[in-house]
Amino acid sequence: xxxxxxxxxxxxxxxxxxxxxxxxxxxxxxxxLPDFLRRAMDFVPPAVLAALVVPQFLRPANPDWPVLAxxxxxxxxxxxxxxxxxxxxxxxxxYGLVSSLLG
Amino acid sequence: MPWPLPVPPPPPGASWSSLKAxxxxxxxxxxxxxxxxxxxxxxxxxxxxxxLESAAMSLTVFAGSAQLFFVNLWASDVAVPIVVLAxxxxxxxxxIYGASIGLQLGPPGSPxxxxxxxxxxxxxxxxxxxxAFLRPNFGxxxxxxxxxxxxxxWIGWQSTCLMGYLMxxxxxxxxxxxxxxxxxxxxxLISILRSGTGRAGPKYLSAxxxxxxxxALEGLPLNLGLxxxxxxxxxxGLAAGSRPPKDGAKP
Numbered sequence: 001x002x003x004x005x006x007x008x009x010x011x012x013x014x015x016x017x018x019x020x021x022x023x024x025x026x027x028x029x030x031x032x033l034p035d036f037l038r039r040a041m042d043f044v045p046p047a048v049l050a051a052l053v054v055p056q057f058l059r060p061a062n063p064d065w066p067v068l069a070x071x072x073x074x075x076x077x078x079x080x081x082x083x084x085x086x087x088x089x090x091x092x093x094x095y096g097l098v099s100s101l102l103g
Numbered sequence: 104m105p106w107p108l109p110v111p112p113p114p115p116g117a118s119w120s121s122l123k124a125x126x127x128x129x130x131x132x133x134x135x136x137x138x139x140x141x142x143x144x145x146x147x148x149x150x151x152x153x154x155l156e157s158a159a160m161s162l163t164v165f166a167g168s169a170q171l172f173f174v175n176l177w178a179s180d181v182a183v184p185i186v187v188l189a190x191x192x193x194x195x196x197x198x199i200y201g202a203s204i205g206l207q208l209g210p211p212g213s214p215x216x217x218x219x220x221x222x223x224x225x226x227x228x229x230x231x232x233x234x235a236f237l238r239p240n241f242g243x244x245x246x247x248x249x250x251x252x253x254x255x256x257w258i259g260w261q262s263t264c265l266m267g268y269l270m271x272x273x274x275x276x277x278x279x280x281x282x283x284x285x286x287x288x289x290x291x292l293i294s295i296l297r298s299g300t301g302r303a304g305p306k307y308l309s310a311x312x313x314x315x316x317x318x319a320l321e322g323l324p325l326n327l328g329l330x331x332x333x334x335x336x337x338x339x340g341l342a343a344g345s346r347p348p349k350d351g352a353k354p
Contacts, residue, residue: 003156006152006156006177007156008183009177009186009187010159010160010164010173012183013160013164013169013173013187013190014160014163014164016187016191016194017164017165017190017191017194017197018221020191020194020195020197020198021201021221022217022218022221023198023201024201024202024205025201025204025205025208025211025217025221026211026214026217026221027205027217036341038206039341039344040340041202041203041206042344043305043306043336043340043341043344044203044333045203045230045233045234045237045295046295046296046309046310046336047309047310047312047313047333047336047337048196048200048203048229048230048313048333049230050309050310050313050314050317050336051317052230052285052288052317053288054313054314054315055317055318055321056285057289060318067282070279070286071285071289074286074290075289075290077290078289078293078294079293079297082294084128084131084287087286087289087290088131088135088283088286088287092279092282092286095279095282
């Protein structure tokens, strides 16, 4: 019985998630959006990335200094290089440095 | 600004190299996926799911935050409709990603293509591909590039979910390798803000407003703060960027 409940819940989540993905990606014709929504799409990438990233690094109530330092280092690396991997390296170096300084 | 962006015709037979280019662009995220997959696998096991049940969720849902939420609710015996609604609310953002990247990819040529590109859509493939497409010298086919950009995440997710299930939380405390994902997203954000397409001001405004809204709305349940923050950021960019050019006002 519990197993049946699990498969039912999983099927609903999987189908719903696939539906979200398919709505705009799977339609045969290009989705016909009103003009202002098409222009809005220009701002989706910066808005998505900022909304995903900012709360991870800035925690005003409870600042995590090594994580903040990692973020600053990653930004600097991104300014000097287009290789995303270097941002990871710079971020981890800064993280390690600041956490060892803080003991 | 012209829309869609002007696309140079892709060279013939470039699908394979475009797939590989996408794979390379997506591979820095592999490192950051590891701890999340391991945590998911370990949580699935402690929620008394069988290996088959756990792997079936990774294969069919393929969305980390929703899967983690699912197994946590399942462990505390929450009713099925609530589990389903909560997980779907977490995945609502995929709708926005699909609308945004769908315009870039164009209509699918076959049901298989429709399914493949939908299945591979995640935070990671969306972020990597949408930023790459905006680069003025992007010279690959967009659909194979997009599919390739999601493959490292897929491989990393499926394998580390299994690992976590079989071996438990093997990542030592204090190893912040999960930080790799937001670090890459940060690099992508900088790249998109500096890319040449469109006026810079509205893009910065959109990112700033979205970021601060996400911070302010973080307390909202089920990622709804994220969805709202994206909407507010886009609206800010639109408001600042949609002033019609004054044709007669040239000096």
